[in-house]
Amino acid sequence: MASYYEKIGGALTVRQVVDQFYSAVLDEPELKPYFDGVDLVRLKRHMVVLLCSVLGGPEQYEGQDLADAHRGMGIAGEHYEKVGDLLVTTLRGQGADEEVVQHVVTVLNQVRGAIVEHAG
Numbered sequence: 001m002a003s004y005y006e007k008i009g010g011a012l013t014v015r016q017v018v019d020q021f022y023s024a025v026l027d028e029p030e031l032k033p034y035f036d037g038v039d040l041v042r043l044k045r046h047m048v049v050l051l052c053s054v055l056g057g058p059e060q061y062e063g064q065d066l067a068d069a070h071r072g073m074g075i076a077g078e079h080y081e082k083v084g085d086l087l088v089t090t091l092r093g094q095g096a097d098e099e100v101v102q103h104v105v106t107v108l109n110q111v112r113g114a115i116v117e118h119a120g
């Protein structure tokens with residue numbers, strides 16, 4: 001049975017998703033300030049590998065633990081939802097099927113607690 005990773009088109013598609021996703025995030029005035037001064041090349045590289053491995057690809061995530069990476073940013077729940085929605089919209093826009101999207105939504109719900117620091 002094809003993995004989600006194969007279904008979506010492998011690392012090439014994931015890279016396109018991640019590029020589009022961060023363009024969309026940085027287009028949101030409420031979200032952009034979080035990324036001031038951030039090394040976007042490194043961020044995108046880590047996100048590509050993380051998403052590949054979440055989808056069942058062979059890549060091994062070697063970035064920071066998600067709680068450590070986001071600690072002290074004071075990320076609001078409402079901003080987390082926005083970022084999650086942008087990822088889902090981008091996946092759909094790249095033709096990901098609903099099974100793949102639902103798997104990503106499940107993982108987004110699992111990691112929420114590690115990333116969000118403010119209820120609002």
Ligand code: HEM
Nearest residue numbers: 034035038043046047050063064069075079080083084115
């Ligand atoms: C939706 C789920 C999210 C996932 C899966 C995720 C994933 C990641 C990953 C893999 C990194 C790189 C860690 C490293 O380089 O070692 C990172 C860094 C970062 N994330 Fe997230 N993130 C999420 C949500 C958010 C949200 C909601 C915000 C802010 C609104 C955010 C802001 C940042 C920033 C600013 C960095 C850069 C930290 C730095 O390099 O100093 N993330 N994230």
